[in-house]
Amino acid sequence: MDTQSSHRYSVAIVSRGDAAARRDATAQNSRFVRVFEALAAAGIAAQPAIYDESFTEAVREQLLAVDGVLVWVDPIHQGKTRAGLDALLREVAARGPWVSAHPDVILKMGVKEVLYRTRRLGWGADTHRYDSASAFAAQFPQRLRGDGPRVLKQNRGNGGQGIWKVEVLPNAPTTVRVLHALRGSLPEDMPLDAFIARCEPYFGWGGCIIDQPFQPRLPDGMIRCYMSGAKVAGFGHQLIKALIPPPPEGPDAPEAQPGPRIMHGPDAPQFQTLRRLMEHEWTPQMMKLLAIDEASLPVIWDADLLYGPRDADGADTYVLCEINASSCFAIPDEAPAAIARTVRERLVGARP
Incomplete structure (x- = not known):
């Protein structure tokens, strides 16, 4: 028998919290309640699994007892990284349960x-x-002076941590103006050498720094393309304020606050060109380049895209800002059902 009510499969939804949160966690009081509901409707029994390094063993036992594990944990949270959790997830995946997103992905x-x-x-x-750090110190100054404002990004992070807009001040080639993407940040003028030294710790946790040109159309907003596996699950458009200098009133002024993220379903007319590009070109090309098969793509991930320069016909182009695969939330109304469909397909494939 294989009815939706039979609950042939079980999954755990992992998120970070303390011992009290673990003790009191239910599907109903979880921020993932809509995901729990969609999974139940698809015949999948889901349970919350609150994680912290201080009770790893209890989480290990819980995860080894289910068919699948869904993970929503940021790379950095209150000074804690995912190092311990990633080791646990690799162990769990090696012992049987399917994990999404797998740390290696x-x-x-x-x-x-x-x-x-x-x-x-x-x-x-x-x-x-x-x-x-030595390559950064040797190469970045010349690139900055020749190519205009740049955006630097530490390899692993979230919430704007370790992302900087950097530009040379006029008539002062050894001085830069930097603006951190963390909310509430103010522009700061400082010697370029001092800023380079400030970035050295990023080579520890993340291993590298990525350097992109600043996109002048940033005030037009960011499009978040939500994906479940290789299919678009929806879109979010937001007028972001990160890397945009705050008004004279300061970073707490209303004008300095990001606008709401307006959610749209996958069929939203204004995003159909982007949907075609994501589903039929960019995602398949990324999978081939990175050696990721479709069954290993996260059940929910997103590509954050900025508007690039318009093409010769006046149409929008898009520049990838980042991909979120560790903790992609909030999500469009259509996404929980898409997640449940993808989870069921994966579990059926893993254990018919």
């Missing part, structure tokens, strides 16, 4: 290095990678 597509590796795809830009 995240390392291919969910880090800023993907911007460099896919720079020749249609979403690419003049992107460079610095693999060491």
